[in-house]
Amino acid sequence: MIKRLVFTDLDGTLLDHDTYEFEQAMPAIERLKDEGVPLIFNSSKTFAEMQELMAALGLGPSPTIAENGAGVFLPKAQFERSSAGWLDRGDYWLVTQSESRQHWLDLIHAFPRDELSIQTFDALGAQGVAELTGLSVPAARLACQREFSEPTSLQGSAQAIAAFVDFIKSHGGQVQQGGRFNTVSGDCDKGRSMRWLADFIAQTEGCQVNTLALGDAPNDLSMLNTADTAVWIRSAHRSIPAAVSNGGFVVTTRPGPQAWCDAVINWLMADN
Ligand SMILES: [Mg+2]
Numbered sequence: 001m002i003k004r005l006v007f008t009d010l011d012g013t014l015l016d017h018d019t020y021e022f023e024q025a026m027p028a029i030e031r032l033k034d035e036g037v038p039l040i041f042n043s044s045k046t047f048a049e050m051q052e053l054m055a056a057l058g059l060g061p062s063p064t065i066a067e068n069g070a071g072v073f074l075p076k077a078q079f080e081r082s083s084a085g086w087l088d089r090g091d092y093w094l095v096t097q098s099e100s101r102q103h104w105l106d107l108i109h110a111f112p113r114d115e116l117s118i119q120t121f122d123a124l125g126a127q128g129v130a131e132l133t134g135l136s137v138p139a140a141r142l143a144c145q146r147e148f149s150e151p152t153s154l155q156g157s158a159q160a161i162a163a164f165v166d167f168i169k170s171h172g173g174q175v176q177q178g179g180r181f182n183t184v185s186g187d188c189d190k191g192r193s194m195r196w197l198a199d200f201i202a203q204t205e206g207c208q209v210n211t212l213a214l215g216d217a218p219n220d221l222s223m224l225n226t227a228d229t230a231v232w233i234r235s236a237h238r239s240i241p242a243a244v245s246n247g248g249f250v251v252t253t254r255p256g257p258q259a260w261c262d263a264v265i266n267w268l269m270a271d272n
Pocket residue numbers: 009010011012013179215216217
């Protein structure tokens with residue numbers, strides 16, 4: 001048996017980059033529901049944000065990958081705890097090896113600010129995050145409920161930014177470029193957590209898996225490289241990286257949720 005799985009980025013992919021709307025994606029979401037294909041969010045967003053979005057889309061509990069691969073959340077209703085290391089998060093198990101958000105905040109604060117301005121979500125607060133992102137204040141509050149990583153806005157020369165990135169790396173972390181922010185986290189990525197989850201589902205259910213992944217930013221490349229079918233959602237805000245042109249990915253002609261919808265339906269209709 002082959003089980004199909006869809007892994008998707010959110011901002012600029014399933015959600016419009018500027019308005020966060022998803023209405024145009026609904027026909028494909030309905031088809032995924034009808035055909036029983038899990039839609040697995042794999043985003044830099046927090047678990048709290050993604051739970052709210054799942055409810056808005058009318059989706060039931062589903063495995064979810066939060067904060068750029070730092071945490072994998074598995075619904076207790078679908079998965080039995082298979083390791084004592086899994087953490088209890090209400091209706092979900094949390095599988096993670098990441099350091100805490102505070103660990104990264106302490107490190108960010110230890111970096112000299114003479115030549116680089118660093119804005120963190122922690123310092124901005126929900127109000128500041130709302131102003132910078134266009135999110136509503138309640139939505140920004142969910143975005144601030146982080147467990148493993150800290151989005152930063154960096155203002156300075158390319159050299160100063162590179163020095164910051166090197167500093168974080170030298171302390172075992174990384175800085176990943178998303179649609180709006182550079183997120184500081186431990187050594188994790190969307191691709192490795194997707195691979196772990198796809199393999200875990202295959203093993204638990206005794207099946208093979210066929211995966212589709214969709215994304216629009218450099219922090220999606222590890223996920224796209226892991227998928228059987230990879231779709232790069234064109235962005236009005238950035239050019240297509242060479243890794244996409246060379247990677248054999250499908251590249252959409254349009255941006256955002258309409259392109260997402262068409263790509264998912266094409267994949268469902270193909271002989272996978
Ligand atoms: Mg994105």
